[in-house]
Amino acid sequence: MSAAQATTPLLAVRGVRAAYGKIEALKGVDVEINAGEIVALIGANGAGKSTLMMTIFGRPRARAGTIEYDGHDITGVPTHEIARLRIAQSPEGRRIFPRMSVAENLQMGADATECTEAEREAGLDRVFALFPRLKERVAQRGGTLSGGEQQMLAIGRALMSRPRLLMLDEPSLGLAPLIARQIFDAIRTLNRQDGLTVLIVEQNANHALKLAHRGYVMVNGLITLAGTGAELLQRPEIRAAYLEGGRRG
């Protein structure tokens, strides 16, 4: 592999704008994610974090700019085709299927991409090794799971599509600290052992920046700061806005 190939990011978002009607939520966003990285996106309520994640996934469509993934221009590509390129997301609020069993929810994830029976079995083994509670509750309806278990299921469902890039929107939201820690530990394990590339949106800036190799700060539809997780944790403006007296964790 040449040096140029080695530095080509897995995902490159360049000058992306997106809007809901007249409300411009992204005003020209640049974000890069290298293969094997965990990248955190932090920012206040309404900054546009979820919108960026959804725009990468094809909805809403980018009104300007480009999104490149693994050498493909995926700007404007429909969501189901993006999923086939092995990008998966666990959206804000989890959105599991409450009436379906844990097993059926996981199957929905497998159905997002073509996979062999052996790959599906391997996927289930991986998910159950990460989250043994899901194995114990495999026949239980999704809607009857605890909040933490539903988050595990949402991540498990995303993993069943065998992503190379996993995007997680606020995976620790509303969870007790111990459960949130289990979720962060699972993300770290997936990154270290499976080489999974992760984009994580978090209100828990402290945990997210400790977990991430690099981070971006979004304010009002624009990236205002970028750096390593450790650098960002030290920045006074980050500490003031997101760690001390802000949304702490």
Ligand SMILES: Nc1ncnc2c1ncn2[C@@H]1O[C@H](COP(=O)(O)OP(=O)(O)OP(=O)(O)O)[C@@H](O)[C@H]1O
């Ligand atoms: N479906 C929608 N229709 C109209 N406006 C929307 C919609 N979704 C988001 N917005 C607006 O777009 C802006 C960015 O919202 P977004 O949900 O991306 O922010 P966020 O950073 O994820 O916030 P939070 O931390 O609260 O989840 C906000 O002004 C929001 O009101």
Ligand SMILES: [Mg+2]
């Ligand atoms: Mg959000």
